[in-house]
Amino acid sequence: MKNITLFSLLLATALSIQAQTTETQSSGNNGSFIGVFGGFSMPMGNWKKNVYNKDDIGGWIPTDAGNLSAGFAGNGSTFGYEGAWFISKYIGIGGVISYSSFSISTAGLDTLSAGYRASFDVDKTTTTISGNYTMWSVLPGIYLRYPFTDKFSAQVKLLGGFTSVTTPNISVDVFDGGVDDGSFIQLACVANSFAFMGGLNLSYNLSSCFALNLQGNYFYSQPDFFLANLNRNANVGRLITEYNQPLTFMNFSLGLAYTFGKK
Amino acid sequence: MLKLTGFASIAATAVVLFIASCKKTEQVVTPAPPGNEFLTTVIFRCINTAAPFDTTTSIWRDLNPGSTALPDTSKAVLSFKKNSTYTCYVYILDESKTTNFGTTNLGALVQPNFNINNLPATTVNVTTEIRQRQNYHLVCFNMTGGISTQLSVVRTDYDTNTPSLQVGLDDDVYTLSPSTGRMEMTLHHQPNVKNGTCGPGTDDFDVFYTVSIN
Numbered sequence: 001m002k003n004i005t006l007f008s009l010l011l012a013t014a015l016s017i018q019a020q021t022t023e024t025q026s027s028g029n030n031g032s033f034i035g036v037f038g039g040f041s042m043p044m045g046n047w048k049k050n051v052y053n054k055d056d057i058g059g060w061i062p063t064d065a066g067n068l069s070a071g072f073a074g075n076g077s078t079f080g081y082e083g084a085w086f087i088s089k090y091i092g093i094g095g096v097i098s099y100s101s102f103s104i105s106t107a108g109l110d111t112l113s114a115g116y117r118a119s120f121d122v123d124k125t126t127t128t129i130s131g132n133y134t135m136w137s138v139l140p141g142i143y144l145r146y147p148f149t150d151k152f153s154a155q156v157k158l159l160g161g162f163t164s165v166t167t168p169n170i171s172v173d174v175f176d177g178g179v180d181d182g183s184f185i186q187l188a189c190v191a192n193s194f195a196f197m198g199g200l201n202l203s204y205n206l207s208s209c210f211a212l213n214l215q216g217n218y219f220y221s222q223p224d225f226f227l228a229n230l231n232r233n234a235n236v237g238r239l240i241t242e243y244n245q246p247l248t249f250m251n252f253s254l255g256l257a258y259t260f261g262k263k
Numbered sequence: 264m265l266k267l268t269g270f271a272s273i274a275a276t277a278v279v280l281f282i283a284s285c286k287k288t289e290q291v292v293t294p295a296p297p298g299n300e301f302l303t304t305v306i307f308r309c310i311n312t313a314a315p316f317d318t319t320t321s322i323w324r325d326l327n328p329g330s331t332a333l334p335d336t337s338k339a340v341l342s343f344k345k346n347s348t349y350t351c352y353v354y355i356l357d358e359s360k361t362t363n364f365g366t367t368n369l370g371a372l373v374q375p376n377f378n379i380n381n382l383p384a385t386t387v388n389v390t391t392e393i394r395q396r397q398n399y400h401l402v403c404f405n406m407t408g409g410i411s412t413q414l415s416v417v418r419t420d421y422d423t424n425t426p427s428l429q430v431g432l433d434d435d436v437y438t439l440s441p442s443t444g445r446m447e448m449t450l451h452h453q454p455n456v457k458n459g460t461c462g463p464g465t466d467d468f469d470v471f472y473t474v475s476i477n
Binding site for chain 1: 466
């Protein structure tokens with residue numbers, strides 16, 4: 001619902017700009033642009049997986065590869081700034097500065113809490129997630145553009161750069177026999193890595209100055225997280241000290257760009 | 264004017280997107296599913312290290328846990344020889360249920376041909392499960408009466424915590440002079456609070472054995 005609202009806002013903004021254009025203008029721009037984009041992102045691979053492989057007494061299998069590689073990431077959003085300068089009609093250089101945010105999925109939160117409850121064999125666990133997986137990325141690269149008409153063009157981009165990723169804080173409070181046995185916490189962690197993005201933009205010039213971009217992007221990074229666990233006194237269940245899995249996602253977004261070139 | 268409005272729209276959109284990406288704290292409470300797990304029987308079996316034929320086995324049994332009926336302590340008796348060392352094992356059973364090997368989800372927990380004191384082979388042996396959960400369990404012993412100064416118990420098994428902590432399902436018992444008294448054995452469930460002492464957590468069982476050193 002949130003993403004639909006965002007798309008609607010972008011679309012309304014774009015249409016209002018178009019409505020303010022009082023005369024038909026031939027865009028005539030060379031494809032160079034700067035703008036904002038935002039949209040829906042879907043994590044992929046192990047990072048998205050929601051795994052709870054149990055032993056015969058119902059607890060996490062501590063050494064199970066599936067348990068240790070699952071990231072429980074839910075769908076999220078990505079927004080940012082993007083710009084490109086086309087040195088010819090077809091080829092440009094540019095980049096993206098983006099921020100992505102992915103929550104722990106609802107099913108993942110339920111799984112984590114149930115897994116810890118069973119692993120410690122207690123009456124109740126209260127699991128609290130603070131924060132999201134968040135990514136700040138700076139990705140320069142090349143853009144290839146093919147204008148179909150004056151108003152409509154397609155761009156392919158291939159970007160590579162840097163990303164800084166933060167994991168959420170996961171706190172598990174353990175209750176048994178009417179006693180609160182305290183909380184253990186997998187602390188939030190930051191790791192940096194190289195990142196790559198490839199994508200396709202479909203661009204429609206609303207006026208001589210503004211264009212609407214519909215884009216689909218694939219993002220890849222693999223930061224190596226070294227996770228600290230606070231007050232984790234028992235070596236039981238899923239205990240993660242390092243997480244080194246590809247963090248990949250598909251992003252579908254709508255963007256609004258200010259275009260440069262001949263007016 | 265058009266450009267100004269456009270830039271303002273782009274900026275406003277960026278702000279809205281940023282705010283929309285903010286995340287509240289999420290929390291879920293997971294209660295234990297309804298269950299009927301019982302620890303009905305606790306057996307303490309000791310073997311004299313110098314004379315293996317000298318074995319003493321004590322059985323504390325409460326087949327109706329939760330009821331007002333008193334537990335069966337007629338076999339909750341341990342008899343040791345003076346100045347001896349015994350290797351002892353704790354067995355924890357659920358005699359309210361039976362199982363067939365490999366046909367239930369408890370099959371792996373049952374020792375084939377479990378015949379201590381002629382208990383049925385289908386008896387559910389919870390000891391294996393406690394062993395699997397040893398990182399948050401601790402068996403504690405408390406002696407009262409004359410044996411309090413004449414008998415000591417040393418746990419010999421360790422869990423896989425870092426650092427390793429004692430568990431107490433395997434023990435050595437050391438006796439000195441003839442005396443009598445009572446041994447209290449408690450199994451402490453210490454989820455994430457196990458520190459090697461008997462204080463934290465709750466009791467999974469609390470049983471007593473009458474002890475004599477002859």
